Amino acid sequence: MFILFWWFIPTTQAQQNVIWNTQSHNSSESMPVGGGDIGLNLWVEKGEVYLYLSRSGTFDENNTLLKLGRVKLKFSSDPFEGKTFKQELILKDGYAQIDGSDIQIKVWVDVFNPVIHVNVKSKQKITTEASYESWRFEDRITKGKENNQNSYKWAPQGLVKTAKDEIAFENNGIQFYHQNKAETVFDVAVKQQGLADRKAELYNPIKNLIFGGSMQGKNMVSAGNEAGTYLSTPFQSWKLKSKMPSQSQEITIALNISKAGIQNWKKELYSIKRNSTQKASIKWWNDYWKRSFVYINSKSEQASQSSKNYQLFRYMLGCNAFGKYPTKFNGGLFTFDPQLTDTALKYTPDFRNWGGGTHTAQNQRLVYWPMLKSGDFDMMKPQFDFYLDLLKNAEIRTESAWGHKGASFTEQLENFGLPNPAEYGWKRPADFNKGMEYNAWLEYEWDTVLEFCMMILETERYGGADIEKYLPLIESSLTFFKEHYTYLAKQRGAKALDANGYLVLYPGSGAETYKMAYNSTSTIAALKTVLERLIAHPGLSAKQKSDWVEMLRTIPPISFREFDGESGRKPTIAPAKLWERINNTESPQLYPVYPWGIYGLGKPGLDTAINTYQLDTDVLKFRSHVGWKQDNIFAARLGLTEEAAKLTTAKLKNSGRRFPAFWGPGFDWTPDHNWGGSGMIGLQEMLMQVDGKKIMLFPAWPADWDVHFKLHAPYQTTVEVELKNGKIESLKVLPEFRKADVINMIK
Structure with a gap:
């Protein structure tokens, strides 16, 4: 079940937060959270908070786009044991928040630095355990349809193996990375396609690629390892735990991708700024939503769902x-x-x-x-x-x-x-x-x-x-x-x-x-x-x-x-x-x-x-x-x-x-x-079509669908329109001289 919550920003654009009032059953019931070039799947299952970590460009030697692991938060007492639970995607500001009866957990991604922030606030003093979970703790042979995740697909040339990651407690946290092997699918494809004589000239984006990150928690210490299984996939976990119970906990996960060798990768990783405030990221998301929007207010539930x-x-x-x-x-x-x-x-x-x-x-x-x-x-x-x-x-x-x-x-x-x-x-x-x-x-x-x-x-x-x-x-x-x-x-x-x-x-x-x-x-x-x-x-x-x-x-x-x-x-x-x-x-x-x-x-x-x-x-x-x-x-x-x-x-x-x-x-x-x-x-295209300098409004729009939209047209033009009861109530075109090119086609 989800509830849509309406809010307004100065442009009068309407947005919808997604709110869930019950926990999820599994990762398919996750919520997307992200920013910059990082995406997270966030869900709460059996009182524990989970995050899948993804980032653009994390291609391994087989050209699988690897996730960067899974994070699990566990608390000394179940904060969602009572009737109060709310997980909300706050679209305007680009982050998610989870509320229990005595706890609030904010998850956000820095748009300008590759850092994930998890902030926990509790009315009671609690102990927080943050686990980094990996299914790539050992080499894994991929067979049959599993190779559809990589570039070998249905035609592997011999054994295909996803190489294990390097994971360890380091620098008061957990460090994890994948380093591509010397031989990659690039080399296989070049040979297959008769280009071996030109190989030195060819751009190879996956050669020497290293990607991963580190998870650190304020006043947290290492707490050992565990093994487990999520659905059908065995994993091992590396755990951090609060030094002592407290009412707040800050966890950061910094990510890095590099081709400069492992020592330089580590140097770059630990130089990433982790202590940025959320202010700049919120401003980016606010500006993003002001740039363009479509809000339909209609008796047609399907039309409203569409926007x-x-x-x-x-x-x-x-x-x-x-x-x-x-x-x-x-x-x-x-x-x-x-x-x-x-x-x-x-x-x-x-x-x-x-x-x-x-x-x-x-x-x-x-x-x-x-x-x-x-x-x-x-x-x-x-x-x-x-x-x-x-x-x-x-x-x-x-x-x-x-x-x-x-x-x-x-x-x-x-x-x-x-x-x-x-x-x-x-x-x-x-x-x-x-x-x-x-x-x-x-x-x-x-x-x-x-x-x-x-x-x-x-x-x-x-x-x-x-x-x-x-x-x-x-x-x-x-x-x-x-x-x-x-x-x-x-x-x-x-x-x-x-x-x-x-x-x-x-x-x-x-x-x-x-x-x-x-x-x-x-x-x-x-x-x-x-x-x-x-x-x-x-x-x-x-x-x-x-x-x-x-x-x-x-x-x-x-x-x-x-x-x-x-x-x-x-x-x-x-x-x-x-x-x-x-x-x-x-x-x-x-x-x-x-x-x-x-x-x-x-x-x-x-x-x-x-x-x-x-x-x-x-x-x-x-x-x-x-x-x-x-x-x-x-x-x-x-x-x-x-x-x-x-x-x-x-x-x-x-x-x-x-x-x-x-x-x-x-x-x-x-x-x-x-x-x-x-x-x-x-x-x-239902709302606005362009041809040369012509701007055609509502070329295929049902007259009984009220709508407020802002879209972009050629020649650095923005068009913002409010349509009610089949009539244009407000039309704002910038630059203003482009109003002369607007044709209203509503029937």
């Missing part, structure tokens, strides 16, 4: 604002024991399906697109830098495989820029091209990077960001398509272009769905849109602009097909000119609607796009609100209010788990962050 869960999911995204790595689509920083998602998976808390260091681009994009309208441009940097850091590796891979220029970024991309080795394929034909993945779902799919290129260009347009350092990434990603499809055409015959002077985009892929595609619509829409936006960038030289204009002329047109409508055959957008088979259940024939915006409200061909949504038999068969499905977004972009409302509220309804925004597993894992991201996008 509440939109805010809760945005909180979870804010916990990795400053991560070295982007928020992972398959759980972010908040995964819990896997058997509580799937009873068959009795593995350690390190497990998540679809890997830790593997980044699935089709899924990652849905986590990051909504940050434009929420104005969280600074939080997009980890995702952009992820690609920028891998640019050289992607170019080396292209050159080695095909002898031409450009960056080839595959769909299942390792954090070192090469294809995932399991999906690259170990049982490949001897003469199969070494640049290709031998995988029915992923072959020839390399256009998703263009969505991130577009996001980069949009941060310049929305927030005035300086994107000069990313231009080589955008240009190299485009160059790959020009060079590669010219290269393939010349292998087939004497001409590089077709009879109309267009590139022949074959073989290609319409997402993971339409395979061996000829002129995939999603690829054409991506190339056309990114090229047009890049050409408009003022920083290009005349030569660069001329080259990209020339490439734009070679992009083929989108193809169409027909389906039966009420009054005869109707034109629809085809997923490609031709294709050989269907592998998945995506609808890339609607990507020209979203994200590419070629079709939409007030634009030519809107009827054709609506026909595609309403008549295409594949689109109808694939329609769903689950996981990464985008149908709610397509409906909103096409002005189909009833459909958009139905699908978006289905996405953003309570998850069925104790924390309302822990959706999933969907097609991936729990919490499913691309489920939450696509829900956010749908709600934003």
Whole structure:
């Protein structure tokens, strides 16, 4: 059970705290808490307080994204024995508080220093025991499906082992760290993919990586070790205990990640400032909530749930604002024991399906697109830098495989820029091209990077960001398509272009769905849109602009097909000119609607796009609100209010788990962050759409849903609106001259 508590801040934005009045049964009933790049799962079970510790970038030698352990607080008397219990996530200030009849426990993360703070206050003098619990106290061999947590997945090459951590009482506390072994999955993938001769040039983010931390308590001393089991996982614990009973206790957990050797890692760890006040972190969260919000006040419980869960999911995204790595689509920083998602998976808390260091681009994009309208441009940097850091590796891979220029970024991309080795394929034909993945779902799919290129260009347009350092990434990603499809055409015959002077985009892929595609619509829409936006960038030289204009002329047109409508055959957008088979259940024939915006409200061909949504038999068969499905977004972009409302509220309804925004597993894992991201996008697009300088308010909004929202629009514009009874009662646009570009579309 949870209660939603309302509070107001000066912007009149409404927020919802999550309040639980009973303890949790297990870690699946945990509450997310975090800040900076740290995420915690917090819960109280049988009178004891638990924390899972996670941080961005903690990849081991197998590329599992390891948790940093579990902390348990135990007290000399059960502080929750009476009827009083309250656990509250205080969204406005970004922390959690647990109250018993005689105790208050505050848990917060310093946004600007990698430190977790646990503050205990009691009316009675009590003894506090803080245990650091680890399931990595010894080497662990991972078998079968457990390898889905790492980059070997279903194709391990021999024994796969998660190496043990080093844990000890040190410096008046407990020190713990994982140090990657000399041989990592990077070395295995480089050899597998025929790049051993270029290995010294390749960026390797997991080599020499050390991560961990230390837990210290004021006036606490070491209290020995214990062994135990949580659910199906054995652990050992290292305990600190109060020197004497007291009414207050302060515990800090500092975390560090480094490649500088163990002595330097320790030096850095113990130089981290642990005694910061919460003031700066609270201010960051307060400003975060003022930047953007959506509050729906409706008789429709589903509509109200949507805005509440939109805010809760945005909180979870804010916990990795400053991560070295982007928020992972398959759980972010908040995964819990896997058997509580799937009873068959009795593995350690390190497990998540679809890997830790593997980044699935089709899924990652849905986590990051909504940050434009929420104005969280600074939080997009980890995702952009992820690609920028891998640019050289992607170019080396292209050159080695095909002898031409450009960056080839595959769909299942390792954090070192090469294809995932399991999906690259170990049982490949001897003469199969070494640049290709031998995988029915992923072959020839390399256009998703263009969505991130577009996001980069949009941060310049929305927030005035300086994107000069990313231009080589955008240009190299485009160059790959020009060079590669010219290269393939010349292998087939004497001409590089077709009879109309267009590139022949074959073989290609319409997402993971339409395979061996000829002129995939999603690829054409991506190339056309990114090229047009890049050409408009003022920083290009005349030569660069001329080259990209020339490439734009070679992009083929989108193809169409027909389906039966009420009054005869109707034109629809085809997923490609031709294709050989269907592998998945995506609808890339609607990507020209979203994200590419070629079709939409007030634009030519809107009827054709609506026909595609309403008549295409594949689109109808694939329609769903689950996981990464985008149908709610397509409906909103096409002005189909009833459909958009139905699908978006289905996405953003309570998850069925104790924390309302822990959706999933969907097609991936729990919490499913691309489920939450696509829900956010749908709600934003229902409220406000932009086209050039036009700002269209309520393009797909039910008139009986009262709402107060603040979103961001291009040209450093914010739009804050209150709608009541179908009428705009308040409209605030900054800068004010942009009011002239606002169109009210409420019906």
